[in-house]
Amino acid sequence: xxxxxxxIETKDLTKLFPVRRGILRRxxxxxxxxxxxxxxxxxxxxLGLVGESGCGKSTLGRLLLALLQPTDGKVLFGERDLTELSxxxxxxxxxxxxxxxxxxxxxxxxxxxxxxVVEEGLDIxxxxxxxxxxxxxxEMLEKVGLRPDIADRYPHELSGGQRQRVSIAxxxxxxxxxxxxxxxxxxxxxxxxxxxxxxxxxxxxxxELTYLFIAHDLAVVSYxxxxxxxxxxxxxxxxxxxxxxxxxPLHPYSAGLLSAIPNPRPGAExxxxxxxxxxxxxxxxxxxxxxxxxxxxAQEICAQREPPLEEHEDGHWxxxxxxxxxxxxxxxxxxxxN
Numbered sequence: 001x002x003x004x005x006x007x008i009e010t011k012d013l014t015k016l017f018p019v020r021r022g023i024l025r026r027x028x029x030x031x032x033x034x035x036x037x038x039x040x041x042x043x044x045x046x047l048g049l050v051g052e053s054g055c056g057k058s059t060l061g062r063l064l065l066a067l068l069q070p071t072d073g074k075v076l077f078g079e080r081d082l083t084e085l086s087x088x089x090x091x092x093x094x095x096x097x098x099x100x101x102x103x104x105x106x107x108x109x110x111x112x113x114x115x116x117v118v119e120e121g122l123d124i125x126x127x128x129x130x131x132x133x134x135x136x137x138x139e140m141l142e143k144v145g146l147r148p149d150i151a152d153r154y155p156h157e158l159s160g161g162q163r164q165r166v167s168i169a170x171x172x173x174x175x176x177x178x179x180x181x182x183x184x185x186x187x188x189x190x191x192x193x194x195x196x197x198x199x200x201x202x203x204x205x206x207x208e209l210t211y212l213f214i215a216h217d218l219a220v221v222s223y224x225x226x227x228x229x230x231x232x233x234x235x236x237x238x239x240x241x242x243x244x245x246x247x248x249p250l251h252p253y254s255a256g257l258l259s260a261i262p263n264p265r266p267g268a269e270x271x272x273x274x275x276x277x278x279x280x281x282x283x284x285x286x287x288x289x290x291x292x293x294x295x296x297x298a299q300e301i302c303a304q305r306e307p308p309l310e311e312h313e314d315g316h317w318x319x320x321x322x323x324x325x326x327x328x329x330x331x332x333x334x335x336x337x338n
Contacts, residue, residue, distance in 0.1 A: 007178060007210050008041040008064060013073035015059055019283060029283045033059040035234035036073070038309065041178075046204060046211040048225030048242065050218050050257065052279060056234045057214045061180045064212065065097055066090055077178075095125050098171035102183035104163035108155040114141075114166045115151025121174045140169045143206075145199060161192035165199070172203065180212045185220065197224055218257045222246055227315075230254045233282060233290040236309060240316040248326075250318035252295045255328040289321070297327045 014037075016030040034056045041047045049057050062068045064075055066082045075082040077093060085093060098121075101107040108117055118137045122128055128136060138148035144165040155163050164184060171179055181200060185193040201224055204211060215221050221228055221242075228245050230238040230253060238251040249255045277294045280286050286293050292302035301321050309319040320327065 005042045005044075006040050007043040007078065009076045010037050010039045010060075010064070011074040011076070013037045013039075013060070013063060013075060014071045015056075015063055015068060016071045032234045032282045032285055034063060034070075035285075037234075037236050039229060039236060039239070041210060041212060043177075043210055044204075044208055045226045046201075046213055046224055048221035048228040049212060049214045049231060050216065050221045050228060051231035053216055054279060054282070055231045056282075057216075057231055058182055060231070061099065061182055061212060061214055065094070065099055065180065067099075091125075095174050096176050097178040097180075098174065098176045099180040099182060100164070100167050100171045100184050103187050104160065104167045105155070105187075107167060108163060108170075110155055112154075113151060114153055114155060114158070117155070117166060118151070118169045118173050121170065125174060127174065136173065137169075140173050141166075143172070143203070144169045145195075159192075160188050161196060164188065164196055168196075168199070168203070172207065172209075175207070176209070178210045178212070180214065182214045183216070184213075186215065186217070193220070200224065219261045230257065233279060233285055235290055235319065237291065237320070238318045239309075240318075244313075244316055249328045250312055250316065250323040250326070251291075251320045252297050252328050253291050254318075289319070297322060 013034055015034040017033055018027040019029040019031060020026060021028040037060060049060065051057055059068065063070050066075065066085070070083060077097065080093070082090065082093065115134065115137050118140060119133050122133045122136060134151070137151055141148055141150055146162060146165050146169070150158070150162065150166070155166065158166065184200070185196050188196060197220070200211070203209060211224075213221060213224055225242050228240060228242050229236050230251065232253050238245065238249065238254045240250075245254060246258060249258055280290065280293055286303070288304055288306050289295070289298070289302040292298040295302065299321075305321075307319045307321045309317050310323075311317050312323050
């Protein structure tokens with residue numbers, strides 16, 4: 001992919017949430033939710049964004065859609081900076097970018113029928129006439145694998161998988177270019193997860209969509225993503241093609257996530273990379289490399305200087321002082337049968 005294929009790009013994107021204390025509620029500190037993230041999403045690709053809970057994945061997704069205003073930095077959608085658009089311009093831009101939330105039970109209005117839920121976007125953006133919209137809704141419900149009569153039912157009458165399909169239909173009814181799937185299968189049964197993932201992949205090909213697929217499970221992300229970005233404590237620490245990252249991670253944190261994937265071979269012993277301790281507080285992140293307090297390969301330089309996100313191979317970026325020395329591969333022991 002070349003630079004002309006870039007659909008969305010972030011430049012030093014930063015989001016700080018103030019921590020207020022005392023009677024006067026003065027700002028005592030800041031939560032570093034997203035910290036100077038530079039990322040590109042190419043047209044018609046699926047970029048997976050993976051990391052532990054609390055690392056800033058969902059916050060980054062909301063910044064890309066301008067659902068949150070950044071503290072600093074830019075979000076370029078095509079050639080337009082979303083952070084500089086007026087409310088009217090932003091409303092028009094949102095026709096081209098949508099989100100599917102993690103929990104359909106809470107993201108769908110329980111007072112509306114599923115048909116009205118899907119139709120809302122058409123109403124807000126004045127797409128089609130009142131007589132045309134029910135037919136558009138029925139077509140979209142069929143596209144996501146639901147019967148048209150689902151339009152007359154309420155969300156609580158559906159299963160979790162059906163509700164998530166309604167959420168997908170709601171996101172796609174405006175024919176967007178870019179869709180964020182934020183932990184869309186984490187609340188579903190395993191068998192239903194596979195169905196929803198296959199549906200998303202089918203719709204991407206049919207509708208030529210671009211996805212940002214957010215999840216904490218690297219196995220799920222690797223199934224659907226062309227490229228994977230690994231995030232830790234507000235920072236993107238590695239970006240690579242899915243196959244390359246799975247075969248040869250350059251960052252120790254990526255190696256830890258990879259080793260946590262269960263070995264499917266019966267009786268095989270899976271030897272995991274030990275990532276000790278809890279994630280540090282985003283209010284007071286460690287100096288230098290933020291992963292150093294849990295990294296099995298950390299050295300003195302890791303505390304003194306923050307490693308930049310650099311391209312070590314063609315399209316393979318990592319933020320580790322020892323990426324060139326294959327330290328991640330060294331600490332990631334091969335599992336039997338690989």
